[in-house]
Amino acid sequence: MSEEIHIKTAELVVSHNDNILKSGSIGSCIVITLYDTKKRIGGMAHAMLPHRKNKMKNYEVKPTEAKYVDEAVDNLMKGIKDMGGDITALEAKIIGGATMFKKLSGDKFGIGYRNIEKAKKVLQSHKIKIEKEDTGGSNGKMVEFNLANGVIHISTNI
Template identity: 30%
Template sequence: MALHIVNISDMKLSADREDVIVTYSLGSCLGVTVYDPKAGIGAMVHCLLPHAGAARDKARANPYMFVNTGVAMMVRKLMDRGAEKRRIIFKAAGGANMRGDNLFNTGARNFEALDKLLDRNSVTLSASNVGGTIPRTMFLHLDTGRVVVRSLGEEKDI
């Protein structure tokens, strides 16, 4: 078994059913997992901001920094490895309001960007653990597709 760590503005993908993919400290950032149970392949992205907007150069250099480009790129890579859109299970965690971020509301905007992206592509989010004011750690177990969110010492399946 290998543990693949997803850093901020990063994505990891695996087709080894013994692997676990994890990202730590999801505050206002958004973690998104995709998993195709038949192909046995999954991935996770840790997005910092909702949209590339005027920062197209940054999005080209690192598409995983943004929800709109990072999730789309992750899905393309999954499909390039044999996943089928109709079988992909999407889950999300994070999007918290950290330190009273009411001015930029980054966490809520990150989740809204994901919701719009999925809606435009006729995809449903299977489960989420978002919002609030606490950071989360997110795990994707590739043997089953199980997604676990750990926060304040408690673990929850989503």
């Protein structure tokens, strides 16, 4: 039985079977998905910002926390590994990082742009290949990730 799992802002879920992971509508936030194609284990994270600004001492990042791109990727990998997935054979997809108000935030250096750049950098540092991306632009998106086959469905209402 497949189940639909909704991912909240700044959270992540790792799952398997035929489950479908769904994001809310994202603007300059970024959705990162990782997928072990063989074992069909995957996760989706909805991150808001590139990285944590003030690292508190002894702060332990919760396994469901995905507010920051770097921690989200770490947590996704951890979750997939814990579920028995192979983290050396993951494929990544990134969606989001839109810039809606071009006049006010500018094309570059806006939050959306910084989220995309950070996601690429972090994934590269883990040697994870970005299979597909649908990033930037000026429109919000909703993402559905089907864990049965790894297919991502992106929709919008505009």
